[in-house]
Amino acid sequence: MKDTFTMDCPQPRLLDETHQGVIGTGMDRPDGPQKVSGTAPYTADNPTEGVAHGALVRATVTRGRVAGIDRASIANLPGVIDVITDPRMTRNPAQGMAGEAPVQPGDAVHYHGQPIALVVAETFEAARDAAQRLKVTYTTENAAVTPENGEHEVGEPDAAGDFQRAFDSAEVQLDREYTTPSQVSAAMEPHAAIAEWKGNEVTLRAAQQMVRFNKAELADTLGIDESQVRILSPFVGGGFGSKLGLGPEAAAACIASQKLGRPVRVVMPRQTVFDCVLRRSETKQRVRLGATKDGRLTAISHDDQVSNLDGEGFAEPTSQASQFLYGADGLSFTQTVARIAATPAGSVRAPGEAVGMLAFESAVDELAQELGMDPLELRLKNIPATHPLDGRPYSVRRLADCLTGGAERFGWKDRAVKREGDWLVGMGMASAARSNMLVKSAARVRLTGDRAVVETDMTDIGTGTYAILAQITAEMLGLPPAQVEVRLGDSDLPGASGSGGSFGANSAGSATFLAAKDLRGQIAERLGCAVDDLTLQDGRARGANREVALSELVEAELTAEATIEAGETAETHFSSGFGAHFAEVAVNEWTGEVRVRRMLGVMAMGRILNEKTARSQAIGGMVWGIGGALTEEMVNDSRDGHVVTRDLANYHVAAHADVPRDMQVVFLEERDDWANPIQTKGIGELGISGAGAAVLNAIAHATGVRIYDFPATPDKVIAALEAKG
Amino acid sequence: MKTTLTVNGEAHEVTHDPRRSLLDTLRDDLRLTGTKKGCDHGQCGACTVLLNGERVNSCLCLTAMHDGDEVTTIEGIGSPERLSALQKAFVEKDGYQCGFCTPGQIMSATAMLREISEGAPSYVSDDLEVPKLTDTEMAERMSGNLCRCSAYPLIREAIAMASEVSQ
Numbered sequence: 051m052k053d054t055f056t057m058d059c060p061q062p063r064l065l066d067e068t069h070q071g072v073i074g075t076g077m078d079r080p081d082g083p084q085k086v087s088g089t090a091p092y093t094a095d096n097p098t099e100g101v102a103h104g105a106l107v108r109a110t111v112t113r114g115r116v117a118g119i120d121r122a123s124i125a126n127l128p129g130v131i132d133v134i135t136d137p138r139m140t141r142n143p144a145q146g147m148a149g150e151a152p153v154q155p156g157d158a159v160h161y162h163g164q165p166i167a168l169v170v171a172e173t174f175e176a177a178r179d180a181a182q183r184l185k186v187t188y189t190t191e192n193a194a195v196t197p198e199n200g201e202h203e204v205g206e207p208d209a210a211g212d213f214q215r216a217f218d219s220a221e222v223q224l225d226r227e228y229t230t231p232s233q234v235s236a237a238m239e240p241h242a243a244i245a246e247w248k249g250n251e252v253t254l255r256a257a258q259q260m261v262r263f264n265k266a267e268l269a270d271t272l273g274i275d276e277s278q279v280r281i282l283s284p285f286v287g288g289g290f291g292s293k294l295g296l297g298p299e300a301a302a303a304c305i306a307s308q309k310l311g312r313p314v315r316v317v318m319p320r321q322t323v324f325d326c327v328l329r330r331s332e333t334k335q336r337v338r339l340g341a342t343k344d345g346r347l348t349a350i351s352h353d354d355q356v357s358n359l360d361g362e363g364f365a366e367p368t369s370q371a372s373q374f375l376y377g378a379d380g381l382s383f384t385q386t387v388a389r390i391a392a393t394p395a396g397s398v399r400a401p402g403e404a405v406g407m408l409a410f411e412s413a414v415d416e417l418a419q420e421l422g423m424d425p426l427e428l429r430l431k432n433i434p435a436t437h438p439l440d441g442r443p444y445s446v447r448r449l450a451d452c453l454t455g456g457a458e459r460f461g462w463k464d465r466a467v468k469r470e471g472d473w474l475v476g477m478g479m480a481s482a483a484r485s486n487m488l489v490k491s492a493a494r495v496r497l498t499g500d501r502a503v504v505e506t507d508m509t510d511i512g513t514g515t516y517a518i519l520a521q522i523t524a525e526m527l528g529l530p531p532a533q534v535e536v537r538l539g540d541s542d543l544p545g546a547s548g549s550g551g552s553f554g555a556n557s558a559g560s561a562t563f564l565a566a567k568d569l570r571g572q573i574a575e576r577l578g579c580a581v582d583d584l585t586l587q588d589g590r591a592r593g594a595n596r597e598v599a600l601s602e603l604v605e606a607e608l609t610a611e612a613t614i615e616a617g618e619t620a621e622t623h624f625s626s627g628f629g630a631h632f633a634e635v636a637v638n639e640w641t642g643e644v645r646v647r648r649m650l651g652v653m654a655m656g657r658i659l660n661e662k663t664a665r666s667q668a669i670g671g672m673v674w675g676i677g678g679a680l681t682e683e684m685v686n687d688s689r690d691g692h693v694v695t696r697d698l699a700n701y702h703v704a705a706h707a708d709v710p711r712d713m714q715v716v717f718l719e720e721r722d723d724w725a726n727p728i729q730t731k732g733i734g735e736l737g738i739s740g741a742g743a744a745v746l747n748a749i750a751h752a753t754g755v756r757i758y759d760f761p762a763t764p765d766k767v768i769a770a771l772e773a774k775g
Numbered sequence: 776m777k778t779t780l781t782v783n784g785e786a787h788e789v790t791h792d793p794r795r796s797l798l799d800t801l802r803d804d805l806r807l808t809g810t811k812k813g814c815d816h817g818q819c820g821a822c823t824v825l826l827n828g829e830r831v832n833s834c835l836c837l838t839a840m841h842d843g844d845e846v847t848t849i850e851g852i853g854s855p856e857r858l859s860a861l862q863k864a865f866v867e868k869d870g871y872q873c874g875f876c877t878p879g880q881i882m883s884a885t886a887m888l889r890e891i892s893e894g895a896p897s898y899v900s901d902d903l904e905v906p907k908l909t910d911t912e913m914a915e916r917m918s919g920n921l922c923r924c925s926a927y928p929l930i931r932e933a934i935a936m937a938s939e940v941s942q
């Protein structure tokens with residue numbers, strides 16, 4: 051392994067100097083033909099000889115112990131092979147980047163719906179039936195299932211200046227409370243695993259986002275060495291955080307397969323996905339803003355209460371973006387975590403911003419209203435010079451350009467409430483922000499003649515990894531992208547960041563870039579020129595007055611592997627994607643129905659690697675914004691905590707009819723020299739951050755009423771309209 | 776029990792559990808895994824196939840009830856080497872991300888285009904006699920096909936593009 055490159059200072063913009071001209075272009079995904087023809091192999095699609103089918107049995111009590119499992123209760127059902135219980139089985143998926151086994155509860159039950167056993171049968175039908183019929187007895191204990199009743203852990207505030215003094219003496223004050231329900235990722239592909247042992251080595255095909263971490267999690271779960279584990283995740287049917295960590299289906303499949311000596315497949319039914327895959331916590335948020343009459347923010351506070359199961363380290367970072375969007379004399383952010391016995395909480399797309407910005411950007415909008423000021427102006431006026439909490443300079447930040455450019459494109463200045471029959475039409479906007487990261491990643495690039503292969507355990511969960519790694523390599527080596535093959539999602543390949551936190555392209559992309567850069571050095575050496583004089587284009591190398599086809603120059607394979615990790619720039623500069631969202635909505639004054647008519651997101655997210663896949667992700671995020679604002683709501687029973695909305699009919703994700711055709715995305719040209727050597731920033735989550743607030747602010751503009759308990763479902767809109775009279 | 780089905784023009788006799796869904800027969804018995812299972816409850820559309828020419832959620836069909844029926848799956852629409860106009864349009868417009876809902880979207884859209892061309896109206900049709908392929912019509916008629924990656928506007932751009940090509 052080569053030395054690790056650490057990002058300690060800005061790097062030259064090599065991708066602006068190269069000649070192939072494919073970086074940034076909206077190239078079609080190379081995996082597209084497989085996806086549209088149904089031949090892309092997702093986990094459960096893999097044919098496996100002799101496979102047995104597993105169904106997870108789940109607890110029907112909230113807290114207690116499994117006292118007995120009556121195996122005889124299903125022994126006579128045809129096709130049933132075994133009921134597996136094992137101390138290595140896991141309670142819930144690992145948190146993202148855990149790299150160690152999730153809680154292995156033994157016979158303890160910590161939440162309603164927790165996996166407690168695996169029924170294995172010859173057919174899927176038999177396993178499903180037997181898992182439901184299996185008689186289980188429990189001893190039970192009382193447990194708090196609502197955040198109000200749970201034990202509260204109050205954190206230390208993140209603060210700067212004297213918030214209380216600044217707020218108390220502010221000329222204008224706003225103090226509002228907001229609530230958001232739990233939400234779920236609901237990736238279209240349910241969690242799936244197929245495990246098979248050869249000797250003491252296991253191969254797991256699974257739907258996972260972070261193979262490098264998942265490998266460590268599986269080895270730790272099974273009590274074996276990482277060298278005995280291979281994970282394959284070449285195609286993943288969406289993740290959004292839900293597949294960051296190794297799930298109970300994967301652990302159970304491996305354990306059962308080992309015990310039975312044959313391959314075992316476990317695919318979660320949709321209801322199980324709702325019950326025991328990590329949810330986004332519900333939140334209770336209090337936003338306090340103080341300002342001068344002319345709209346200078348003097349005090350900012352955003353306190354929140356979230357929940358999780360005892361001992362789970364994750365807490366929804368609700369106020370993450372509120373901490374650096376605007377400046378004030380005093381700022382304060384305090385988080386409280388309530389401990390409850392319910393499905394554990396974890397990362398769901400844009401943890402923090404997705405729900406935090408619904409509240410925060412609603413409050414900023416309402417403050418503008420109180421000040422009689424254009425909400426756009428209020429935001430523009432309060433962009434801080436440096437990070438308000440720690441004083442770090444921003445790496446590159448085009449928030450103001452996004453706000454003003456978006457306003458112009460959207461026709462913001464001409465907004466007026468229109469009435470069209472029963473419909474009230476209005477416009478809203480919000481800032482967007484999502485902090486940017488670089489996570490340790492490795493990649494290998496091999497070049498033979500004019501064909502290259504990229505190898506990394508990085509995943510493509512719909513994000514476009516296959517496309518962008520081919521583009522980076524093609525650009526660096528002067529090849530048509532069709533001559534670059536990208537191999538992903540195999541734990542035997544160099545370990546990458548995985549897909550999460552919008553850092554995948556930054557991290558795996560940079561590792562690929564560095565490996566390809568190394569190859570450029572090797573090519574220059576063969577050509578006998580300085581690497582700075584080397585030009586690579588269309589499979590030909592030029593330099594030192596020579597031009598040679600790569601097919602001649604590189605007869606035997608050249609290979610390079612590179613590893614990158616964050617360095618000093620992460621300490622000295624604060625990097626974040628920024629943007630502005632605009633929405634136009636129509637609200638039916640009698641039914642309370644809200645229709646989004648059009649949306650615009652203007653975003654500055656560093657170098658765009660593929661205009662087409664980047665746009666898709668941004669649109670996807672904005673649609674999630676619509677879902678968070680209007681429909682998405684997980685409901686837990688207040689007596690035993692069980693998930694009531696446990697399927698796609700009761701948990702409403704946006705459908706075609708909820709999303710207008712007019713969803714525009716504009717990327718501003720930007721390079722983030724402090725972020726990584728390819729000058730990129732994350733994309734997948736910026737689209738959602740603030741998008742829902744734009745929709746909610748448009749409702750307020752159209753109707754003159756505000757909703758504080760999200761989502762803004764018709765019942766709440768009608769109640770607010772009636773209260774206004 | 777035994778059921779005979781014609782799938783993508785080929786006759787198959789399958790021996791199956793009486794509880795078997797058409798979706799599981801296609802995926803696990805016939806190894807036609809292009810049809811996806813997203814919910815198994817008729818709530819997502821990932822399993823959409825054509826049954827005697829009409830789109831259905833194959834997870835809601837019991838195999839035993841379809842003796843003698845004809846089924847078309849995504850594998851019967853085109854292969855990576857020979858994509859249909861709709862499949863090509865999805866690639867060009869990026870009408871997907873993870874791709875898991877995509878076979879269902881394409882099967883549904885294939886049938887939807889025919890339904891409109893045959894004059895079947897929907898809840899949002901302005902003209903009940905001659906419905907047009909507007910974006911509103913497409914959004915209404917495709918709403919049984921969820922896409923959590925939320926490629927919706929691009930899916931509809933792809934459908935519109937393919938329908939122009941075919942006209």
Ligand code: FES
Binds near residue numbers: 811821832833834
């Ligand atoms: S799998 Fe059939 S509708 Fe979801």
Ligand code: FES
Binds near residue numbers: 512870873874923
């Ligand atoms: S492309 Fe991922 S669900 Fe539609």
